[in-house]
Structure formats: structure tokens, C-alpha cells
Amino acid sequence: MRVTVRLFARLRELVGAGELSRNVAAGAVVAVVWDDLAREYPAISPYAGSMSCAVNAEYARMTTVVDEDDEVAFLPPVSGG
Amino acid sequence: MRVTVRLFARLRELVGAGELSRNVAAGAVVAVVWDDLAREYPAISPYAGSMSCAVNAEYARMTTVVDEDDEVAFLPPVSGG
Amino acid sequence: MIATRVTTDRLDPAALVQAVETPGSGAIATFVGLVRDHNQGRRVLHLVYEAYEPLAERALTRILDEARDRWPTAVLAVHHRTGKLEVGQVSVAIAAASPHRSEAFAACRYAIERVKQIVPIWKHEYFEGGDVWIEGATADPDDTSARDSAMRIACA
């Protein structure tokens, strides 16, 4: 199934795009989307321990199951304010 | 010698004036000015334990010696803000 | 603009902010005190603030000096209004700027705590059915326990 991957700030720059469309197996969790992406773009791997994730613009866990057409976002440590 | 006595807020209202001219003996301390005033206006006596005093618009103590023409102020507990 | 002021004019918090801001400011904390429509169950009609002006100005300057000693990077301004104030009007306005937020919040909070402790200003409350002089703290700038208490409240 297709999911949209959203990337921000330095993660976006490391991948060279803020939005990607990717295939994952039905029933995959967020961690699978990340692992596939990190294989494709090894430079982002260091963020595995510090990033947050969101599904459809709600904070989620790496164990959250994704559905067809979901928007899966990976967020570097935030620095607003 | 003459001193000017300044009174504020409820102390002013109890005495019925914000400014008075009074005689005290040379070398008198602020406490003498107060005691004289409290004899004249017994209604102010309850403030003896809670008021502050100032001489020439600087905070002072009841033991501060006053000079001729000094301005001696008695201040109820403050409530600015 | 003058950093400390006791005035019958309307206070302008935005002007205080401009006065404390520098190119190195990363944070500005402000505080305004307003006349509320109720106090201790009474419906407030208006307030009248009375000040011993020369001493009040000096007490505000002292507060700025104390704050500068403790938070040298913070720039602070404190204005207090006197006279008749209607519900919703600003009685006191404080602005504190600094490179980082901790000092700005601390200096701002410290200032209002000290205003309530040592500035010779009195609030006469006119409420529905009467009026009363509000009396708070016995003013003593040298009372270190009061000063410590203000510092404790300011420093989260």
C-alpha cells in the first residue's frame, strides 16, 4: 500500500525532499516505514534515537500501525520558541 | 523645632490631613513625632505596629533623629500593584 | 523613556517593551496589573491609588538596582499609575528583556513582588456598598526575609 512520508528541517534536507510516496506492506508499523527510508538514505540513521513520529498529523509511536494513504511524518528534535 | 508630618491613605483620613506642621524638641527621633501625633489622634495608635516611616522621602527607622524642617512621613502597610 | 515612573497618565505596556528591548534581547516578559470587577466577593466600582511619589520613585529605582545585581543581563522597566482607575485599567506595568527567558521571567516576577512589598502606594477600593483602604505589607526595604521571599518566588 502507498503512504506519504513527510520530513522536516534537517531530515528534510538530508533526504532532499519534504514529501515522498512509498510502498509498505499492509499492516506495517511506522518503524518499517522508517527502516526502509533509512536504508535508502543512510544519512538519516542517526536520528533513529532522537526523532519523533506522527501519523496523519497526530503524534504516534514507532509501533503505530499505518494504513493506506496515511501521512507518516518524521520529526527531528524540535526547536520552536 | 518645626517638622512637616506627611500622612497617607487611611492614616491621612484618620487624622483628616495629609500634611501637618509640628514642633518637636531638638534631637528628637521619629518615634517622638509619632507618639506626639498618636496622643493628639488616638485613632492612629493601632498603626504603631504595622506602619513604616520615612524622613525626607527616604525610608527611615523610628530611631532616626530628625532635624529642623525635615519631612517625616508615616506610611500604612502598602498595597500597590 | 524612563525606566521607572509613578504617574496619573494611562500606562502604555508597549512603550515599556520598546524601552527594554535591545538587539541582544531574546526574551521579553511583561506583567500588567489591572483593576478587576470583583475583589473578595465585592463588586468593585473603581479604585483610587495614592502614592508618596518621591519615595515611590526611589523604591522603584531600588527594585531595578536589586534586579540588576541579581540578573545583570536583564533590562527592566516598571511604571505605576495613581489616581482614579476604572475596571480594566492598568495600575502597574512591568517589562523585562534579556538574552534568555529565565532571567526575563525572574526579573519581571521579582519586580512585581517587590512593588507589593516596598513601594509606598495605597489602593482605595470603592465597591458596591462602601469603600475600603487595602493594606498589604509593612514596607521595609531592608527586611531581608521579604526580599528573600520575593527572590524565591521569582526563581522557579
Place this chain on the structure above:
Amino acid sequence: MIATRVTTDRLDPAALVQAVETPGSGAIATFVGLVRDHNQGRRVLHLVYEAYEPLAERALTRILDEARDRWPTAVLAVHHRTGKLEVGQVSVAIAAASPHRSEAFAACRYAIERVKQIVPIWKHEYFEGGDVWIEGATADPDDTSARDSAMRIACA
């Protein structure tokens, strides 16, 4: 006015104050974050803020809900700007009104601490000689230790 907002428009702290004020307000605390001319010894040219907007809006709403739970008498508004900001411009503006000052200060401080913890916004710093993405906290709204820490800082 909307209590939470993520926008490329200039922020207007005075409008936030008006939005939170009620006839029962006795105290309004505000905070603004500004672009400073130096950061960690670097001369800052400008900043660019990037947001995941829909989630940032939700995170701000969550912060208001958390504050309302803790300080029911406080009314809070938080706006965050995005895009390119020059030195001296306001990146975040917060206003908190309440009958008494403790709650206003606490809600205001809590809000900025939580903004820095959980709102998906990133600061790209352009300084003399280069640029760098600033990375602060790993965002996790369910992290109770982060929330407790913000609460501790807010409650002097």
C-alpha cells in the same frame, strides 16, 4: 482572535493581550521570544522557522488544554511565527490573564516551556559564516517527566 495560531504573519502581542483579557482579569503576564543578534558566540543574520503546521496547531491547543486543567482561572493564547525572521522580530507570543498574578505567570511560563518541548517547529539559524539547524527536545507529549519539568519551572 484565535487563541492558538501558527502563521507567517508578524505577531501582535497586544492583540493576544486583548484576546485573553476579561473584566475579571487582575493580572496579565506575557512572553515574547525574539530573534537575537548573537547565539552561542555566532553573529546571527536571520532565522527561518519551519513547522509541521497541522500538528503544531494541535500541539498548541494541547498546551492550552493542559494549562486549563492546571490553572482553570487562567485564559491563555499562544501564537508562533514561521518563515524568515530578522533580528528583533517576534517568533513566539504568549499572553495569560487571570484574577491573580500567580496563575498568570505560571500559565505563561508553562506555555513557553511546553512550546519548546512538544510543538513541531524548527529553527534554522543563518549566522555569519554558515547556517545550522537548531535541535532541542525530542517531542513527546506523553512524556510525563518533561511535562512535570515544565510544571516545576512554571510553579515558583
